[in-house]
Amino acid sequence: MGLAQAELERRGIVTASITMLPEITARIGVPRSLEVPFPLGYPLGVPNEPGVQRAILGSLLRLLESDDVPVVGRFTAAGS
Amino acid sequence: MVRVRDLKFSLRAFARAYPWRRIDPIPVTHLAQPIACCRVGLVSTAGLVVPGDVPFDAGRRGGDFSCRVIPADSEVRMLEEHHRSDAFDHAGIAADRNMGLPLDRLHDMAAAGDLGEVAPRHVSLMGSITARGRLVRHTLPVVADLFIEDRVDVVLLVPV
Numbered sequence: 001m002g003l004a005q006a007e008l009e010r011r012g013i014v015t016a017s018i019t020m021l022p023e024i025t026a027r028i029g030v031p032r033s034l035e036v037p038f039p040l041g042y043p044l045g046v047p048n049e050p051g052v053q054r055a056i057l058g059s060l061l062r063l064l065e066s067d068d069v070p071v072v073g074r075f076t077a078a079g080s
Numbered sequence: 081m082v083r084v085r086d087l088k089f090s091l092r093a094f095a096r097a098y099p100w101r102r103i104d105p106i107p108v109t110h111l112a113q114p115i116a117c118c119r120v121g122l123v124s125t126a127g128l129v130v131p132g133d134v135p136f137d138a139g140r141r142g143g144d145f146s147c148r149v150i151p152a153d154s155e156v157r158m159l160e161e162h163h164r165s166d167a168f169d170h171a172g173i174a175a176d177r178n179m180g181l182p183l184d185r186l187h188d189m190a191a192a193g194d195l196g197e198v199a200p201r202h203v204s205l206m207g208s209i210t211a212r213g214r215l216v217r218h219t220l221p222v223v224a225d226l227f228i229e230d231r232v233d234v235v236l237l238v239p240v
Contacts, residue, residue, distance in 0.1 A: 007220040009107040017237035029103040041168035047176035
């Protein structure tokens with residue numbers, strides 16, 4: 001996923017990625033990532049919970065507003 | 081989140097032994113306009129395909145490095161998951177395809193004005209690709225071309 005993110009940024013597209021494995025993401029190096037407190041297979045948190053899923057995507061979009069990159073965000077169940 | 085030390089043995093061994101390539105310097109593009117004006121696309125590695133499209137080949141050595149297009153008007157609940165990796169629990173995506181490709185949520189947020197508009201096409205990959213050279217050489221340039229052709233400003237990447 002880091003490779004895809006790098007290719008898109010290189011070609012002029014702004015990106016942000018979700019990560020469940022921040023240790024690996026940190027080793028690769030990506031411009032913007034959002035750590036989520038969920039297991040593998042659950043990047044959007046909870047099935048059939050649109051509110052939670054939108055909150056995660058909202059946190060992801062907010063990372064785009066930071067000029068200070070690389071940036072790592074953390075989503076918490078209480079919202080972030 | 082998941083810590084490498086908490087992964088099951090085979091995955092933990094892989095995560096520690098795999099030669100993760102450091103991307104340095106990290107390429108960065110900055111937003112040229114507010115998010116409320118941006119066209120937003122998705123990349124998923126959940127191995128989802130539109131019904132009738134060619135399935136991913138889970139048996140391919142080094143991983144299936146091809147990609148599939150998911151049109152914005154796809155019925156998300158009908159998408160088929162072809163990922164066969166046992167590295168993650170598939171139950172979430174089985175219950176709700178938005179867990180792997182949150183296209184319905186993107187439509188919700190565009191309707192609410194949280195983003196400009198939903199890109200016309202989104203991209204599905206199947207993760208667990210260990211032969212990454214083929215992905216980098218053959219697939220990712222095509223993915224970027226597709227989003228550029230559709231004048232997409234922002235891409236959100238969703239791994240599983």
